[in-house]
Amino acid sequence: MLSIRNVGKHFGGLHVLHDVSFEVPAGCIYGLIGPNGAGKTTVFNLVTGLLAPSSGSIDFRGESLLGLAPHRITQRGVARTFQNIRIFKEMDLLENVMVGRHEHLKYGGAGLFFNTRAYRAAERRARERALELLTWVGLAHKADMLADNLSYGDQRKLEFARALATEPKLLLLDEPVAGMNPAEKTVLMEEIRNIRERGYGVFMIEHDMRFVMGVCDRIAVLNFGRIIAEGTPDEVRNNPEVIEAYLGKEDAA
Numbered sequence: 159m160l161s162i163r164n165v166g167k168h169f170g171g172l173h174v175l176h177d178v179s180f181e182v183p184a185g186c187i188y189g190l191i192g193p194n195g196a197g198k199t200t201v202f203n204l205v206t207g208l209l210a211p212s213s214g215s216i217d218f219r220g221e222s223l224l225g226l227a228p229h230r231i232t233q234r235g236v237a238r239t240f241q242n243i244r245i246f247k248e249m250d251l252l253e254n255v256m257v258g259r260h261e262h263l264k265y266g267g268a269g270l271f272f273n274t275r276a277y278r279a280a281e282r283r284a285r286e287r288a289l290e291l292l293t294w295v296g297l298a299h300k301a302d303m304l305a306d307n308l309s310y311g312d313q314r315k316l317e318f319a320r321a322l323a324t325e326p327k328l329l330l331l332d333e334p335v336a337g338m339n340p341a342e343k344t345v346l347m348e349e350i351r352n353i354r355e356r357g358y359g360v361f362m363i364e365h366d367m368r369f370v371m372g373v374c375d376r377i378a379v380l381n382f383g384r385i386i387a388e389g390t391p392d393e394v395r396n397n398p399e400v401i402e403a404y405l406g407k408e409d410a411a
């Protein structure tokens with residue numbers, strides 16, 4: 159589904175990614191892990207068009223994403239959440255999800271201006287879909303509440319609903335369990351599995367090993383900008399290079 163091939167990225171003289179290749183298959187929960195500064199966020203920024211690679215290719219469903227603006231990549235079916243939650247606190251939950259949805263609607267500017275029947279029908283469908291997505295993440299009963307009043311865990315769920323509102327095929331999650339308590343993590347694990355069951359691909363960066371190993375089908379490990387391992391959680395967990403990267407050479411020995 160997402161194919162990253164021989165990708166390099168440097169910022170001036172600083173080489174952050176070297177010859178990175180891996181493939182996120184369709185219908186898969188895929189994890190990207192690695193120590194701080196390994197280059198994980200840079201990979202997400204390349205896939206979502208916030209940065210351009212210095213070399214290599216990035217294809218999504220058989221077509222290159224290179225050179226596309228971020229909103230075009232969203233239209234191709236890639237959505238993302240951020241490490242720092244980005245919701246509109248002064249809007250209610252339904253409005254927050256509809257903001258995500260609007261990027262997806264295909265009515266013209268004239269429709270907006272004249273408030274045509276087609277526009278109103280599109281708006282009504284957007285509201286219904288937004289409510290449906292809030293139901294999926296268990297927030298429908300709070301649809302009219304201001305986002306500012308949500309607990310941290312609920313804010314994360316709202317972010318998912320908003321990302322799903324763009325009707326993606328692949329959902330990128332940047333440290334989804336950061337700041338969550340164990341109960342919230344358990345709920346989220348179930349929700350991410352549900353998202354996969356509904357036919358979405360999920361690609362996440364996550365530092366919480368228990369969570370990543372518990373929920374991902376496959377994992378790639380970055381260390382100093384290079385992929386040092388790729389495989390199932392068990393394969394990755396038992397890989398000596400991975401153990402060394404996380405524990406340091408002496409500890410691993």
Ligand SMILES: Nc1ncnc2c1ncn2[C@@H]1O[C@H](COP(=O)(O)OP(=O)(O)OP(=O)(O)O)[C@@H](O)[C@H]1O
Nearest residue numbers: 169172174192193194195196197198199200201380
């Ligand atoms: N725009 C930029 N300009 C210069 N250097 C950058 C830029 N973005 C990232 N870097 C550098 O690239 C390296 C990798 O950063 P990145 O944020 O991708 O790592 P990460 O694996 O996501 O780390 P963390 O787990 O701490 O979030 C770091 O050394 C960082 O300082």
